[in-house]
Amino acid sequence: MRRVGRGARSRLWGAVAIALALVWIFPVYWVLNGALQPIEALRAPTPSFLPTDLNLDAFRRAIDDQFLASLRLSLSVTLIAVAAAVLCAFVAAVAISRFRFRGRVSFIIVVLTIQMIPPEALFISQYRMLNEWSLYNTVGGLSLLYVAAVLPFTVWLLRGFVDGVPVELEEAAMVDGCSRVRAFFTITFPLLAPGLIASGVFAFLQAWNEYTLAVVVMEPDNRTLPLWLRGMTTVSNEAIDWPAVMAGSVLVAVPVIVFFLVVQTRMTAGLVSGAVKG
Structure with missing residues (x-):
């Protein structure tokens, strides 16, 4: 039982660490995503979280x-x-x-x-x-x-x-x-x-x-x-x-x-x- 409880706590802390990492890395991803999209897509009312038309313009x-x-x-x-x-x-x-x-x-x-x-x-x-x-x-x-x-x-x-x-x-x-x-x-x-x-x-x-x-x-x-x-x-x-x-x-x-x-x-x-x- 102790091993099961210890494993559950480890998985819980691992999930929390992953969630915090995603929150931290999202601004970096958003800057890179915006840099690779055309200006029309970035100014659209609905933001595109996944790049569709990538370019280096x-x-x-x-x-x-x-x-x-x-x-x-x-x-x-x-x-x-x-x-x-x-x-x-x-x-x-x-x-x-x-x-x-x-x-x-x-x-x-x-x-x-x-x-x-x-x-x-x-x-x-x-x-x-x-x-x-x-x-x-x-x-x-x-x-x-x-x-x-x-x-x-x-x-x-x-x-x-x-x-x-x-x-x-x-x-x-x-x-x-x-x-x-x-x-x-x-x-x-x-x-x-x-x-x-x-x-x-x-x-x-x-x-x-x-x-x-x-x-x-x-x-x-x-x-x-x-x-x-x-x-x-x-x-x-x-x-x-x-x-x-x-x-x-x-x-x-x-x-x-x-x-x-x-x-x-x-x-x-x-x-x-x-x-x-x-």
């Missing part, structure tokens, strides 16, 4: 010169921001976790305090700073703001990963003749690979999807992908081409999916790359 309308320029801009800004943020956060996290120095606690408190400042409160000062440095409406200026935006949380996230690796592993390697630097990069660094990947994912998502900072510091003819996608829904005196908007949403999501597929393998490899032989 919406993707052809969405992919234009402005899309390609926005894609290059977003990729450039995002990759620069991810590389700079992860590198700076890694150095700061190691310093906070492995060394005891004057002002260490104050630095940690400052990192947490910066996270509490609303981004909107910094728009005017950021705009004036970039304008004075001749970085307004440039890849370098926007990348600098993105690094500053994601760095505090990335430092805090990586600090937890560094604290999770026992310092005794490095000390044992130093007893065997390794220098402090070699012991860190041979023993500790491979174990931090999942943390670096997780921090990179966070920085990538923040920079790729960011909208407000790009609105402030970029001109209308130099737009990132979120601004380009927003521009498709603000066409004056014309009906909005919703299939093209949904196709654009799919195109914006594709690099994120590819990035996750790449880092998923790297993260799995990083979990075992720092194994210590006994």
Whole structure:
């Protein structure tokens, strides 16, 4: 009887999980379904939940010169921001976790305090700073703001990963003749690979999807992908081409999916790359 009851509960929770998964995936399916339908079918009074007349016309309308320029801009800004943020956060996290120095606690408190400042409160000062440095409406200026935006949380996230690796592993390697630097990069660094990947994912998502900072510091003819996608829904005196908007949403999501597929393998490899032989 207990086995029967346990099996019934398992099936019940399985059904609940499937129902929640369907609710979660339906918006994704609806965007993809709308991107593959003609505009007449999407504007019909009765929605079509199953695609009948599939075509790629919406993707052809969405992919234009402005899309390609926005894609290059977003990729450039995002990759620069991810590389700079992860590198700076890694150095700061190691310093906070492995060394005891004057002002260490104050630095940690400052990192947490910066996270509490609303981004909107910094728009005017950021705009004036970039304008004075001749970085307004440039890849370098926007990348600098993105690094500053994601760095505090990335430092805090990586600090937890560094604290999770026992310092005794490095000390044992130093007893065997390794220098402090070699012991860190041979023993500790491979174990931090999942943390670096997780921090990179966070920085990538923040920079790729960011909208407000790009609105402030970029001109209308130099737009990132979120601004380009927003521009498709603000066409004056014309009906909005919703299939093209949904196709654009799919195109914006594709690099994120590819990035996750790449880092998923790297993260799995990083979990075992720092194994210590006994």
